[in-house]
Amino acid sequence: MAIQDTRKVRMPAVAGQFYNGNALALRREISTCEAALPEKSSSTLPASGVILPHAGYVFSMPTALRTLREAVGGPFKRAVILSPSHRVACRGMALSEDGLLRTPFGDIITECELASELAAAHPELFVIREEAHRQEHAVEVQLPLLQYYFKELPVLPIVCGEMPLPMIRQAAEVFSGRFGADTLWVISSDFTHYGRNFRYVPFTENIRENLYKLDGEAAELIARRDFDGFVDFLRRTGATICGMFPILLYLAILQAQGTAAKGEIVEYTNCADKTKDWSHCVGYAGIAFR
Numbered sequence: 001m002a003i004q005d006t007r008k009v010r011m012p013a014v015a016g017q018f019y020n021g022n023a024l025a026l027r028r029e030i031s032t033c034e035a036a037l038p039e040k041s042s043s044t045l046p047a048s049g050v051i052l053p054h055a056g057y058v059f060s061m062p063t064a065l066r067t068l069r070e071a072v073g074g075p076f077k078r079a080v081i082l083s084p085s086h087r088v089a090c091r092g093m094a095l096s097e098d099g100l101l102r103t104p105f106g107d108i109i110t111e112c113e114l115a116s117e118l119a120a121a122h123p124e125l126f127v128i129r130e131e132a133h134r135q136e137h138a139v140e141v142q143l144p145l146l147q148y149y150f151k152e153l154p155v156l157p158i159v160c161g162e163m164p165l166p167m168i169r170q171a172a173e174v175f176s177g178r179f180g181a182d183t184l185w186v187i188s189s190d191f192t193h194y195g196r197n198f199r200y201v202p203f204t205e206n207i208r209e210n211l212y213k214l215d216g217e218a219a220e221l222i223a224r225r226d227f228d229g230f231v232d233f234l235r236r237t238g239a240t241i242c243g244m245f246p247i248l249l250y251l252a253i254l255q256a257q258g259t260a261a262k263g264e265i266v267e268y269t270n271c272a273d274k275t276k277d278w279s280h281c282v283g284y285a286g287i288a289f290r
Helices: 023-035 057-071 112-121 142-150 165-178 207-223 227-237 244-257
Strands: 049-052 078-084 093-095 100-103 106-109 126-128 155-160 183-188 263-270 281-289
Touching: 023 057, 023 142, 049 057, 049 244, 057 142, 057 263, 057 281, 078 142, 078 244, 093 112, 100 142, 106 142, 112 126, 112 165, 142 183, 155 244, 165 244, 183 244, 207 227, 207 263, 207 281, 227 244
Parallel strands: 049 183, 078 155, 078 183, 093 126
Antiparallel strands: 049 281, 093 155, 100 106, 263 281
């Protein structure tokens, strides 16, 4: 008699919308995209952390794949996904006690026991809040890509709400004491959301040139691990980078770990390069840290 798996399952919320919900078709699309990518970096040191976009695959998959493959070959026992919260307003970090994350490729085991431990040990930073995870596409779109490259790697998904700088520093100390070189950090973030629907129109002429310049400055600061410079950039420009808190948290974690990891901008694209609609568009940066 088979033993029933009683672990809670987080069902896919955006399969068939952000990415193909059919496993065979999805694998074919990913492998076709991968085959068309430029040559991989000549570095023999795998990336230990990556910043990946989380838009629909039709727009963001080339940048995400090109960046994530830089981590292939690392000694990873888990992946920690730091995601912004798009649907549920919260403060601090929302964790889930789901034991499995389902995708068209199958189920991913989660570090749900660790999530419970973090919430119990640091209630000022973490809370178990399942509703923050149910519809969060910024976590979900990373999962099939992780499965494609890393097969059965367990995942700890963390949805970041508003995080004041002291909270970010405190959380970074907690993470640096918990995770080492066997953890792959996946920071899920799109870059500037431009247009009236996003309430961000800092310029109306030479939009493509100005967006590439704006996001280029942000990406350079992040790749240089300039925490204070990125904070100043956000305050100065108001740039609508949805994953600013996860990015700041990861930069603070690198500082707390005392690592010499360096960032490299792998690729930058914008959905308007495809849609040609520069009045409403989003930028995607892929950055690898090794």
